[in-house]
Amino acid sequence: MKNKKLLWIVAAIVIVGVVAFVMGLNNKGAQEAPSEPDALIVPKKVAMVIPATLQAFSEIEEGLKNTCQEPNYTVKVYSAEGDASKFGTVTNDALKMNPDYFVAIGSQIVTTALSDRNRENMPPTIAGSISVPAALPALVDIGINPPRNFPLNIVSQVPQSSYKKVVDVLFQIKPSIKKIGVLYNESEMNSNNMKLVFEKLIAEAGAEFIPGAVTSPEDVSKITEKLIRLGVDAIIIPHDKSATAKASTVAKLCNEKNILTASLDDGIIKDGVMFAVSVPYVEVGNLIGDVIVKSNEENIDLKDMPMIEISESDLRIFVNARLLTEKGIKLTEENTNSPIIEL
Numbered sequence: 001m002k003n004k005k006l007l008w009i010v011a012a013i014v015i016v017g018v019v020a021f022v023m024g025l026n027n028k029g030a031q032e033a034p035s036e037p038d039a040l041i042v043p044k045k046v047a048m049v050i051p052a053t054l055q056a057f058s059e060i061e062e063g064l065k066n067t068c069q070e071p072n073y074t075v076k077v078y079s080a081e082g083d084a085s086k087f088g089t090v091t092n093d094a095l096k097m098n099p100d101y102f103v104a105i106g107s108q109i110v111t112t113a114l115s116d117r118n119r120e121n122m123p124p125t126i127a128g129s130i131s132v133p134a135a136l137p138a139l140v141d142i143g144i145n146p147p148r149n150f151p152l153n154i155v156s157q158v159p160q161s162s163y164k165k166v167v168d169v170l171f172q173i174k175p176s177i178k179k180i181g182v183l184y185n186e187s188e189m190n191s192n193n194m195k196l197v198f199e200k201l202i203a204e205a206g207a208e209f210i211p212g213a214v215t216s217p218e219d220v221s222k223i224t225e226k227l228i229r230l231g232v233d234a235i236i237i238p239h240d241k242s243a244t245a246k247a248s249t250v251a252k253l254c255n256e257k258n259i260l261t262a263s264l265d266d267g268i269i270k271d272g273v274m275f276a277v278s279v280p281y282v283e284v285g286n287l288i289g290d291v292i293v294k295s296n297e298e299n300i301d302l303k304d305m306p307m308i309e310i311s312e313s314d315l316r317i318f319v320n321a322r323l324l325t326e327k328g329i330k331l332t333e334e335n336t337n338s339p340i341i342e343l
Contacts, residue, residue: 044068044296046075047099049090049113051106052082052241055267056281060105060129063285068292080109082241087112095121101292105129107136107190114138114150124151124295124302128288131157131239133307135193148303153295155288157279161312163197165277166262167205169317169336170234173260173329181210181227181235183220183243183250194238194264207233220246224253234260237273247271255323266318269343275319275331277338279310316341 046068050057057079065075078094080086091112094102102125104113110127112118115138133139133154142150171177180202184195195211202209210232212223220243227235235254237243243250244265251272254261263269263276287308295302319331321342333340 041071043071043074044100044292045097046073046101046103046292047094047097048075048077048103048105049094049109050077050079051084051087051109053079054241054244056265057105057129059267059281060285060288063282063287064103064289065285066282067286067289073292082245084108091118099123101126101295103128103288103292107131107193108188110136111138111189114142114152119150122150126153126155126288126291126302128155129157129239129284130154131190132193132197136189143303144307146304146306151302153291153302153305153307155284155291155308155310157284157310160197162264162277162279162315163194164201165315165317165336165338166236166264167198167201169275169277169331170236170260170262171205172331172335174233177207177233177260179208179210179230179232181212181230181232183212183214183223183227183235183237183240185215185240185242186213187215188240188242191238191240191243194240198236198238214240214242217242217245221249221253224250228253228257228259232259234262237261237263237265237268239264244268247273258327266316266341266343269318269320272323273320274323274327274329275317277315277317279314280316283314284310318343 048061048064061077068075076097078090080090087108100123102123104110104125105128107130113122113125127139133144133156139154142148142152182195182198185191199209210227210230212227214220214223235250237247237250247268248271251261255272261273263273264278266276266278269276291308294300315338317336317338317340319340319342331340
């Protein structure tokens with residue numbers, strides 16, 4: 001009898017152990033297996049095409065990825081590496097990934113993407129980093145404001161007030177300015193449009209506008225020297241990949257002659273440019289991402305969304321603190337009416 005009772009106890013222990021072991025395996029499997037919602041996620045593919053690999057565009061990419069995060073989105077960047085002849089090829093390469101959204105950065109990429117040849121193959125598109133949307137025929141044809149005739153939205157990067165701010169700060173530094181040179185590329189629509197804006201503002205400020213047209217980075221040194229010979233008191237570098245690529249050359253030539261330098265691109269302050277009026281490029285990427293997320297998650301057609309314009313309150317003045325100190329120049333937030341970021 002005693003042996004029989006002992007056998008029952010042993011059997012009960014074995015049964016409990018087996019049940020516990022099986023339950024443990026089930027729990028482990030449940031923990032290791034992906035949850036059903038995660039397993040069903042199919043990320044939206046975002047292709048971003050840029051004209052060249054520059055710090056500003058890298059920051060836009062960073063902001064875009066901050067907003068369009070995995071696993072809900074995947075972002076892939078394609079660069080033409082500054083070669084205009086590759087704009088069509090790099091656009092086609094991006095379209096081969098069958099993206100759900102296409103981000104075209106800069107006026108030249110936007111114009112290429114929206115050409116008659118490409119438009120019928122384009123997915124919903126965001127035209128980003130556009131300075132003067134109304135001056136870009138490809139966007140005017142679609143419609144700047146909603147409703148547009150194509151699933152596209154625009155993130156206008158440069159508030160019009162930023163151009164005037166550049167000119168105002170130059171005059172704060174040197175009220176006696178007589179001549180201001182502007183480097184630009186006539187064959188690049190965005191660059192040429194910015195030149196026209198500066199030409200008007202400089203004239204309104206009472207100074208003489210001196211054009212400095214370049215066709216490639218190799219021209220920049222020669223044209224800068226020409227502007228210096230013409231007696232400019234300052235040189236402005238707008239958004240132009242040829243001029244920004246040689247910003248260190250411009251800065252060196254100007255700093256040696258005590259000529260002021262200014263830009264709309266804060267990425268070239270490190271090259272010796274005195275100051276820039278800009279918005280943080282990461283914020284531009286965030287705004288582009290916001291458009292995509294809102295369109296995707298709220299099922300809104302891009303053609304019906306309002307154009308995103310970065311406001312004047314987002315402007316920052318990026319200064320080369322070392323150079324300003326060396327030249328004995330003081331800029332304060334009080335006299336510029338904008339936050340100052342020292343670089």
